[in-house]
Amino acid sequence: MSNTSITNAESGLVHAEVVRRELVTPHMVRVTLSGDDLRRFVFTGFDQWFRLAIPVRDDGSSLADLPDSFGIGGYLRYLRLPKQTRPVIRNYTVRSFRPATDAAALPELDIDFVVHGDQGIAGPWAAAAKPGDAVALIDQGHGWPDQRPADWVLLVADESGLPAVAGILRDLPRDAVGHAFIEVLDERDRQPTGAPRGVQVHWLARSGGEAPGSLALPAVQQLSFLPGRVSAFAVGEQALAAGVRRHLVRERDVPKGDVTFSGYWRVGRSAPS
Numbered sequence: 001m002s003n004t005s006i007t008n009a010e011s012g013l014v015h016a017e018v019v020r021r022e023l024v025t026p027h028m029v030r031v032t033l034s035g036d037d038l039r040r041f042v043f044t045g046f047d048q049w050f051r052l053a054i055p056v057r058d059d060g061s062s063l064a065d066l067p068d069s070f071g072i073g074g075y076l077r078y079l080r081l082p083k084q085t086r087p088v089i090r091n092y093t094v095r096s097f098r099p100a101t102d103a104a105a106l107p108e109l110d111i112d113f114v115v116h117g118d119q120g121i122a123g124p125w126a127a128a129a130k131p132g133d134a135v136a137l138i139d140q141g142h143g144w145p146d147q148r149p150a151d152w153v154l155l156v157a158d159e160s161g162l163p164a165v166a167g168i169l170r171d172l173p174r175d176a177v178g179h180a181f182i183e184v185l186d187e188r189d190r191q192p193t194g195a196p197r198g199v200q201v202h203w204l205a206r207s208g209g210e211a212p213g214s215l216a217l218p219a220v221q222q223l224s225f226l227p228g229r230v231s232a233f234a235v236g237e238q239a240l241a242a243g244v245r246r247h248l249v250r251e252r253d254v255p256k257g258d259v260t261f262s263g264y265w266r267v268g269r270s271a272p273s
């Protein structure tokens with residue numbers, strides 16, 4: 001479930017390759033992409049996300065058959081590709097983007113992948129990614145409504161939404177105020193956020209093996225709201241995103257239109273496609 005806006009960016013299908021992989025915290029692996037085609041990528045910041053196409057064959061040749069956009073037409077075209085060989089599509093956030101500084105240099109894009117064991121495609125792919133591995137991506141814009149009028153912000157995420165919330169905190173106006181709740185697997189999974197001074201960042205560590213979202217939702221329920229209109233953003237495991245939205249709308253009388261939410265993943269379920 002999601003009510004985030006999707007922008008099918010003009011850059012269409014952008015090809016890139018892995019140049020680095022680094023374990024930034026115990027449960028987060030950062031994969032850096034680069035390549036000439038990445039010059040066409042337009043960085044809009046905040047929680048900008050994209051469809052990441054991961055080849056299931058080593059040579060990466062199947063990336064060439066992908067559609068240019070992931071609207072209804074593009075998605076149907078993708079589904080018509082042979083299931084055994086078509087790349088797997090997963091959604092990821094731009095953790096950072098460094099444009100090329102001159103004609104000789106190449107841009108770089110970082111993606112932070114949650115390390116979640118050997119289940120699935122993207123997580124295990126990232127854990128083993130090596131320089132030269134080919135991928136492609138389709139930019140979908142940012143979901144954070146940066147023009148929505150508000151007196152304060154409330155951002156909530158689990159570890160899968162850490163890159164999104166960190167991106168919003170980095171790009172918010174410096175005089176923004178509010179609260180951000182970021183639930184992680186371990187105290188050591190905290191990351192610097194560059195949050196505005198007026199936004200208090202609450203790190204919640206599930207070190208006791210608790211269910212995803214089980215710390216962030218109660219923390220939001222106990223929060224003393226700031227005065228005025230809130231602009232809220234809740235992403236992560238489906239139950240967390242939906243639970244925060246339900247609480248805000250039903251128990252805090254926040255208008256539905258002031259809550260952006262998206263279930264980024266579901267316990268026990270693979271992402272579709």
Ligand SMILES: Cc1cc2nc3c(=O)[nH]c(=O)nc-3n(C[C@H](O)[C@H](O)[C@H](O)COP(=O)(O)OP(=O)(O)OC[C@H]3O[C@@H](n4cnc5c(N)ncnc54)[C@H](O)[C@@H]3O)c2cc1C
Binds near residue numbers: 090092122161
């Ligand atoms: C807009 C958007 C942006 C996103 N940005 C990021 C991002 O920047 N970084 C990031 O790590 N994720 C991000 N996600 C979530 C990511 O797309 C999902 O976690 C995805 O399911 C991972 O694919 P997979 O192939 O590894 O696992 P899947 O094949 O989808 O699932 C296999 C198994 O792994 C489990 N699983 C999947 N994700 C997780 C997880 N995070 N923790 C624990 N278990 C999991 C599933 O429940 C399932 O049992 C984003 C999702 C959306 C919608």
